Amino acid sequence: MVPPPDYKKFSHIVSHYLNIKCLRSLATISFLKNPKLKLRDIVIFLLLISSMTRQSLLTPTKTDYSDAHGNSEGAQQYKEKWIKIKHQRDENGNLKYPWDFEVVHGFFVQSDMSTDDFGFNHTFQNMGRKKSWEDIKAELIQLNNEAPDNVQYKLIFLARHGHSTQTQIVELEGLHLWHEKNCKLTGNDQFTWAPDSELTEIGLEQAKENREFWKSELLLGAPIPSKFHTSPLQRACSTLVITWHDLKPVETRPIVCEKLREKIGKNLSDKRSTRSEIHEKFGDTYGFITDGLEEEDIYFTETRETMPEQSLRLNGYLQDLFEQDCKSGKVDKKLAVDNIFISTTSHSGTIRSVINVVGHRNFTVSTGGMLPIVVKATRRN
Numbered sequence: 342m343v344p345p346p347d348y349k350k351f352s353h354i355v356s357h358y359l360n361i362k363c364l365r366s367l368a369t370i371s372f373l374k375n376p377k378l379k380l381r382d383i384v385i386f387l388l389l390i391s392s393m394t395r396q397s398l399l400t401p402t403k404t405d406y407s408d409a410h411g412n413s414e415g416a417q418q419y420k421e422k423w424i425k426i427k428h429q430r431d432e433n434g435n436l437k438y439p440w441d442f443e444v445v446h447g448f449f450v451q452s453d454m455s456t457d458d459f460g461f462n463h464t465f466q467n468m469g470r471k472k473s474w475e476d477i478k479a480e481l482i483q484l485n486n487e488a489p490d491n492v493q494y495k496l497i498f499l500a501r502h503g504h505s506t507q508t509q510i511v512e513l514e515g516l517h518l519w520h521e522k523n524c525k526l527t528g529n530d531q532f533t534w535a536p537d538s539e540l541t542e543i544g545l546e547q548a549k550e551n552r553e554f555w556k557s558e559l560l561l562g563a564p565i566p567s568k569f570h571t572s573p574l575q576r577a578c579s580t581l582v583i584t585w586h587d588l589k590p591v592e593t594r595p596i597v598c599e600k601l602r603e604k605i606g607k608n609l610s611d612k613r614s615t616r617s618e619i620h621e622k623f624g625d626t627y628g629f630i631t632d633g634l635e636e637e638d639i640y641f642t643e644t645r646e647t648m649p650e651q652s653l654r655l656n657g658y659l660q661d662l663f664e665q666d667c668k669s670g671k672v673d674k675k676l677a678v679d680n681i682f683i684s685t686t687s688h689s690g691t692i693r694s695v696i697n698v699v700g701h702r703n704f705t706v707s708t709g710g711m712l713p714i715v716v717k718a719t720r721r722n
Contacts, residue, residue, distance in 0.1 A: 398504075398547045399462055401707040404511075406459050408689040409705040415648030419697050422649050423656070436721060438656065440663050442699040445484075445494065445715040448477060451704050452714070458705040464554040467561075468713055474562035481681050481715070490671040491720040493663060496713060498566065499695060500551070500584065500686045503544030503709040505576040506534035507610035524608045535609035540579050547709030548583035555588055566684035569595040570662075572602045572691065573613045573634060578623045580709070581686040594628040599640070600658040603688035607645035613638045648694070655694040663718040670722065 429437045449469040450456045456469075463469060470477065477496070484494045509532075511519045527535045540548070559565070569589065571581045581595055597619060603611045613619070616634040623629040646654075662683065666676040685691075692706055699716050706712050 397462055397464060398543060398550055399464055399707050399710050401459055401461065401705045401710070405689070405707050405710075406705045409458065409693060410703050412648055416652075416697050418647075419649040419652040419694075422653065426653075438660055439720050439722070440660050441719045441721065442656075442659060443717050443719075444699050444701045445717050447471060448480075448496070448715045449713050451712055452701060454702055456704075458703070461705065462707070463711050463713075464550065468558060468563075468711075474558070474564070478562070478564055478681075482678055485677045485681065486674060488672070488677075491722075492717065493666060493672045493677040494715065494717050495663070495681055495683055496564075496715050497683045497685060497695075498711055498713050499692045499706070500580065500684065500711040501689055501692060501706050501709060502572075502574070502576040502580040502686060503540050503547035505538045505540055505544055505610075506532055507538035507576075507608075508544075508708060509541050510534045524610070527609060536612040537575050537614045538610040540576050544576065544580070544709065545583060548580045551580075551584045551709065551711065552586060552588065555584065559588065564682045565589055565593075566682040567593070567680045569593060569684045569686075570598045570601060571595050571629070571686040572688060573597045573599060573619055573631075574602055574611065574688070575614060575619070575622065577601070577686045577688065578619070578629065581684075582623070582627050584686070585684075591628070594630050595623075596630045597623070597634060598658065598685075599634060600654050600661075601685060601687045601691055604648075604651050604690045605640050605646040606642045612641045648690075648697070651690055652694040652697040655691060656698045659695070659698060659716075659718070663720075667720070670720070672720070 427438050427441075431437055444452050446452050448471060450466070450471060451458070451461070451469045461469070472480075481494055481496060488494065506528075510523055510529075514523060523534075527533055555563070565588070569581060569585065571577050578595075578597070602613065605611065614622075615638070616631050616636045619634065620629070620631045624631050666673055666680055668676075689706065689708075692712060693703075695701075695714070696703060699714060701714055704712055
């Protein structure tokens, strides 16, 4: 059993739902008084009022900030490693890592150095958009259509899983005890946090808050991603399920990607379930594709993966993602346009690694939060 959330956090949940109920009433009254109001006008009105009144479970903490900004040495070590290996070729003479990545500015405020990331909540600021969704979609389609045959652009939504039992034990007993003993344990007499930690009640509510936010953004013209990728760890899988429940097409089946998991090794909470268990829980019920997984977690060891190693792993994920829209080494324009918008659900360390790979500024993402990044990829031969 997972212990109930503390009173302060529980009060945030109650307040959040009271605010939603009040906002719905306001929307109904506004529409009755002026039936000519467009749905978009009502949504914008709700978002404005909501941002001023509601409390959120997606506000970054000091720990979130530390996760995003700490270990600058590891980030530098990845850059040095990348310079050494980016031109390596396989036995057939093909580049092992043919794609270079960079951030495209001008779409979201999160890429601006002037944006305060510690106080940033994507649900309060329309995801950080600088433009309407109509303009964002049109510009990204145009960029892809007009790009050379070795260049493509994608908007990747980097979602972080909700509050988990692993996070909870760290909050209760501290980071020191986590590293000293708790990271190697499965739980205590109160609750279980390993292996493969689950979402807590707070985590479930964070995912529901994101779902309400996405519903509002979809009404404003946000795109539904063509691909949904998730870490195999169940806290990420569950976050995806709840966030996108009844919002994405049933035929768009999420793909479980080993490369999206948190740092591998040592922490028992990051040891994943077997492929059969993942498929039974998320494949049979929600259509998750688990074909790319080995039955057992063959990658978990007693040694913790380093930031440079994880960043190289995420570089590999991005290499695969962009290569899928190529034919014979050239970008297929139709595939590139069809697959502009990508959803990933993963972890703080995974998001930090993507940031290292594409050269985005360090940015704090709360537990249950999300970071959108427009990425330009250029293929070398």
